[in-house]
Amino acid sequence: MLLSMQMWRSLWLAALFCGLAHAKGSHKVHCSEDQMRVDIGLPDAESKDQSAPQIYLEGLKGYPDERCQPQIDGSLAVFRLSLSDFYECGVTRMVNQLTGKKAYYHKIIIESASSKEIVSVKCITAASPAYNVMMNATTGSSSTSSGGIHGLVKRDVLPAGFQEPEDLEITTSLTKRAPEPRLSIGVSQDGQKFTRDLTVKSGTPLTMEINLDEDSAPVYGLGVNYLDVTDTHTSSETLIFKGCTVDPYLFENFNTIDGDILSAKFKAFKFPDSSYVQFRATVNVCLDKCLGTQCSNNQVGFGRRKREISSANKVYEISLAMFLQVQDIEGVNKNEVLQLEEKLRELKLANQRLARNSRGNFAMEQTAASAQPAFVVDERELGHLSSGSGAASNGVALAVWTIVGALSWRLM
Template identity: 55%
Template sequence: MRVNVVLPSNDTTTNVYLEGMKGYPDPKCKPTVKDTLAEFQLSLVNIYECGVTRVVNKITGKKVFYHRIIIEGDQEFGKEVISVKCITNGPLYNVTHGIVKRDVLPAGFQEPEDLEITSNITGSAPEPSLTIAVRQGENLVSGDLNVSPGTNLQMEIFLDKNSAPIYGLGVNYMQVTDTLTQEETIIFNGCSVDPYLFENFNTVDGDLLTAKFRAFKFPESTFVQFRGTVNVCVDRCKGVYCQGQIAYGRKRREIAPSAADPNKIYEVTMTTFIKVDYDAAADKGTASEIDQKFRQLKLANQKLARNSRAGNVFESIHVSSSKSVPDSNPSSSSEAAAKVEETILFTREVISQPEQSMGRSGSSSSRRPLLPLLATFVLVLGVVTRL
């Protein structure tokens, strides 16, 4: 997916980046800026690469991919947020309805003489939009801020204000990776693998999930990526028992897998990044304890069933990276054998909000709107299947 953002001709713009990825070093997630045009190339195959969120309607098969682009300027300009959305149509289904005709009415059946229809109400539920955030106290932790191992943090996953009264949330699986070669499961079948490092998700009203955790890092990377699979259910998702409490997560060895939630409508795959590195002022004893707990997490992952790892729950970073390598010969016969499976459409939404407004309140920014900003979206086909 190629996204072109036409910036103002003046010099008020200072930075353009993907939400939550300010300072992220991967050049694939940075725009190419020429004069007043900023161009992003976002993969719809390896969605973890740059944190693209994917929403799948489990009934219709419709898929929606979205991200947010942040444009920062001077003090007068402020900051603008652009929502980029890509909609793919699911397959068409032929459904056959059968009607059984009865020759006689049931015993005691009585039809009312007068039938009065007082009202006819027709409506449609909104498509859910989810946000994932990490906080240290009241402060939002973004990709350009560094936290030390052992820092107490809280992850929040919440619905937009239009969807919150209708849907509920539940986290099925979550992984952490170093975005390179290492990955570990921290939520499996809805429950924490190691509650010391990452606690179970809890909720009060069903549309906001929170989980407390301690910052940890991989040896060869300062960036930690969280990859989660979130269920969106009508009204409220089913809770599961984990270590004596109801959570919107559980441990496989304690409870056998339960049946699928009958209220599940959407499945959302989303990611977030944090930057973790050692600080000279940090408590070395705490950092050493976290490192030991992280090694224990690796051992716990080895005890999980093989299919709990990236094989069929997640798209493994090893598989995804191999898929994302372009073909050296783009005009090869294998490309000619590919067929388009989905139709891509684009919509645009411009939002004005400061960083502090990220949350459930949905309050808008008091800064002036970005009048000269234009955004154009150009389709680059990336979702294909091989015959």
Template identity: 25%
Template sequence: MRLDSHYTFPLGLICLACLMPILDAQRPSVLSGGGLRPLLGLTLRQQLQAGQPPVPRFDCSPESTGFELVTGFVFSSPADLLDSQPGTLMLADCLEACRLNSSCRAANYETGLCVLFSADSDHRPGALSSSQFPVFTLYAQKVCLSGHCDRAWDYERVPDFKLKARGQELMKKQRKTGSRTACMELCLSERDFVCRSATYSKDTGDCSLSDMDRMSLGALNAIESENGTDYMESNCVSDPTKLCDFKPLDGKILKTVDAVYQEVATEQDCKNLCLNTAFRCQSYDYNATGAQVCRLSHHNTLTLSQIREPFLAVPDASTKELSACYNVSVDCRAGDMIATVRTSKIFQGKLYAKGAPNSCALDVQNSLEFALRLPYTDLECGVQREAMGRYSTEVILQHHDQIVTASDMGLSVACQYDLTNKSVSNEVDLGVSPDLKHSITQESIVDSPNVAMRVTDRRGESTGSAQVGDPLSLRFEIVDPNSPYDIFVRELIAMDGVDGSEIMLLDGEGCPTDQRIMGALNRASDDQKALVAHFDAFKFPTSEIVQFRALVTPCLPTCQPVICPVVDGTGLFQEIPSLGRRKRRMLNATYEESISNELDDFHSPYFTISTLNDRRFRRDLGAERNEVLPQEEMLLVRSIHISDRFGADKKRDRKLSQDTDFHDNDYKRHRSQQSFEDDEVETPTTESRPVDQQRSATCINLSTVLGAGAVVVGVQIALLIIGAMLFLRKRDASKKLLPQQAPRPSPQQTIFVKRY
């Protein structure tokens, strides 16, 4: 028997009057996962619609029953209300309750409340309305899908939106279907490619399938508005979950989440829950709404671009959003190994063997899966034989085509072959597979240390400015005190901040170019992993900004100092240790030893650049100087403002003698050349040695050679004078002893002199 509307209206009001106090009393707040207003707040017009025709029962086998999810919408139909479950903290639990109830066709979910209905938006289109502020609601509707997957929901629908047009390559297939459910069935059953999303037009029936979605595109506005079109995103896709990078969103948490876990010991445990959950988790927060509370969501900033204010401002809280994940696998074959990378976000960059970014590399253009072949016989690819049947190498995953950034990774890949003897008998099929299957695959990420370079005074306090002659120090240190790495430093250069002129302070082997400008790097007294070199402040003639650049190489577990032959103040050669980079070429080292040293010094491709205000940025040194920067080294940069002392001493300089003026002019003339090399001088801070403070390595070396030559010539002249004086004195003595002088021989005479 069908009830008239004048009977159902009072019945609906009675139900609401009984239910609302219970919901208001048990509904949790937003910070505990709930919303800010009732899901059943119905208008009078909605209450008057309670006399609509009954909805047929949902007829579908349990194996094909799935759910369609719509974010930011609420279903309001009091006559179709089945049950409400306050305190529900899992979206999956809410959907499971609807799945087990044969009368349930739809559900509303906000964190902390689940409401079940016997009707859905297909039969009550007017009952579905936007619900985004002050919190957003998740609406779920039962669907019958032949390609249903074992997930809480099969796909998410965004009404009146489509995937933003970026060329036809995003749309892999296009068909005509009679409904959006049929369109999504095509996506879930697709076998030619991994279907991640589908777009359905209600007007034309066009169904477009794509291998991209909002997460894989990684763009904030990956979808655009279009009336009459439904964008549907699959929840059945298996994303990579091994090497994942999360970015923090500080001061904000989601108003509605999919799952709330309590008594989670650490944030790492919360992260693991996100990576191993039954849905495509895109963000999590920990300790934001309570001690040891972990909240997970399939949403992040990219997927909530159409929602009004989806985040709640909470000071000192942070939401970690998934940036990208990488799964790396190795296929070990007879003569090579193939490293395959599968990503969750389209990758554009290159994959190459460490140290061979051009000769053993793969350029990747907007791909989710790519592979690099590493032949065992190709020396450029650097595959090493570690033991019998074991081969390994390192590959670099670089996002930019030219420079290395912090998001890049170094990966170690290896293959192990079973080469033990085996007995084979009674075999009929003598066919041999061309490729050997790998038995062991290892993969790991190698992180580099964060290294900082600072200019300090001799007490170790950082400074950003100084005057010429001030005693300073250049300090290299690893930021993390618990880092297992040690560091080498080489190719330390001082550059003019204006015209780019430069001098070399430490050469390519890590040895000082001139002891009078800068000595060897030594370990700091307060930190055995920090390196310090002292110098007196100097400046270039065209600028008061002096920029230091150095290449730093990490090594494990410690770095052995290199022995540097240098000239001391007396002009004699001596050998001193320096913690510059280890020499690659040893005089008595064999080829195998040099290869072993290179493997021991495996380095990550990351580098850190430090500026005056301690900000870090990335830069390609080779792009400016036409040099190829080794990928295993770090480039550090530090600038300092150096002012001269001439302004305060002008009056005194006018009173100097002509000889003093000559030397002062000579000093100023040399400064135009010296500033390229004065980086770290160890002269005292007096004004009696300005020439030594400002002279460049090139000029100082030339002066040293000229001075040494002058000394040698002077000594030779002195010896000649002494010899001549002795000869004249001896001749005078001979004249006094002989009574007569022997006759001078004529030109025709031949004289033989016999010496005894």
């Protein structure tokens, strides 16, 4: 009897493990310094007539890059996501500015004919020696670091005759931790958020939104420090530099009402050699609210703080990306496409000057004397200015010669 019960128990456990192995969305994450590997068990098709479920990274359905697609072997799908180049497949990186801890996360979609499941995956690394020392201290380890971290020494500062009671009764213990922020990035058109694949035509007016999750919104505020756009191959340009737009025609400054949601208007555009563009944002997460930056044309961009990163107000730096497919489909305004291509060429020239000037602390920084923000000047404007100054110089010279001639005539 006992043997029979043990046999049934073994069979039951085996069936349970087999069920878990083929359970919907069951997954395992393997983390290394440069890669996140995710093994996901795929659900079986509900019937023979139905196709196998689709599995893809959030925001990358139909994206052709094989590095962002899973390798499927039977009922097992394996993603290998780069952490050294985390933008490659849209992995989000979060860096704790106080501890140096880095967290990488993404979402995987499992879609069948009747359901859609979202699987969240995450890797955490603690790379800085200072953070390791702090962690060792909490676990009682006596390891030290050469990073100059000082220990606390107890000093006798109590008055003579003071006696501390041997037994202390703790009646209340209050512990509360701020949540880790989670950001999402998306695009809307005419106030309607995209819920399908992000495919639009060139010149379409869009709005990009970056927002905090509900738990973090009461604690933190946001500010976009940098925003780049790339075709993921050879072309890459900067749209937001230290909180301010480089070209407001292509991409305006980010604005906010409460600091929890940032939004910026832009026009859909693409590079000549690819229909996909990727926006790469570096976002500051500050306690309460990030201060805006005074940009050109008297606008405030919600990017970096007026003081640099050393401020304790900034507690996280989050890098995240979004893919957008832009196609020159039927009905597109050809004149607007040509204007966008011209603006892209101007943006490239502006970024070349930006790269040169940033080495000398350029930077759309406000000078203390004038308190006027610097901005990128279009070369055609420089041409107008130079021609105008030349005309003014010629006018002055002509006036001088007229006065000299008049004096000479009177002397005669």
